[in-house]
Amino acid sequence: MSEPLRVLLVDDHILFRRGVQAVLDARSDIEVVGEAGDGLEAVAVARDTMPDVILMDIGMPGCDGLEATRLIKQEMPYVKVFMLTVSDDDENLFEAIKSGAQGYLTKDLKAQQLFDALEGVARGEAALSGAIAAKILREFETTSRRPDEELEATEPLTEREIEVLELVVEGRSNEEIAQSLVISESTVKNHLRNILGKLHLRNRIQAAVYAVRQGLVEDPPQN
């Protein structure tokens, strides 16, 4: 059995911290190694615990999550920071990414989606809530478009693969995609591997960006 993923929780709400900890404790492959109630405490606890991932709130008294992320990424660049916040404000989102965050999740996500995001850490994936992914996709759309011939260089996707891709663009987890298409989760994973292979991409975020850019799927619905 591989080593559990070591997670540090940072949030000024004790109920939220303890609640997320209780949810994560149910998983044997995840270990909560510490918690902090503000940004400066987060930096100190990160130094002590050397976590794999930090789930970081943004709005906290004193040193906020954005500043703490900058400090942590400067000192411990290998630590992955996922913002976990109620804010879907564009400014915070792009500031978080500039600060070095590898993920931006909103607190309306379900526990299973958080598990999926954390599982993606091992594969080097970024973690984005559906609505957040949509914002970034729109930003990409307006700033650059790749030439049409790029699509021709890839193998065509099957109808089923496009269905899976549409749900990925909506920010659905593998479990939700499986339920929606009435197939098993492992089948979903295989479809995703095929999609990534055909499109020469590395992860589902890249696939979602590519799909929207190339018009393979419709724009995700906005919340």
Added chain:
Amino acid sequence: MLVASGLSLFGEGIEELLRQEPGLEIVGLETDPGQAIGRIREAHPDVVILTDGEAATGLDAELLRLVREGFRMRIVEVHLATNTLCIYCGEQQPIREVRDLVDTVQHICCGLTRETQVPLSPAMGQPLE
């Protein structure tokens, strides 16, 4: 107890925490306000826990309607912005004479300190930390 919160992860966390406490039974976790009201009508929980963001969804108004209908329940609202709990108690008292109003007001106020008497609604704000 029923947990109603659009913040799914928060709701699931609260549910998990409370489930570990003896003597407490969680009868539901709802993220949709309409489904929360339906579940309350079915399960008649003693306590409903909700987050402050639910005010925008109209859930608080629906809860007040239930109280007016005679549902005897306590509502605990978690204010994430201020890190406080607000407790609302729904009760109905029959009116037989004017004294009933005076007695009710005195009964409510006798449990409150001078500081907490100022905001009568919410009845009580209690910092978490």
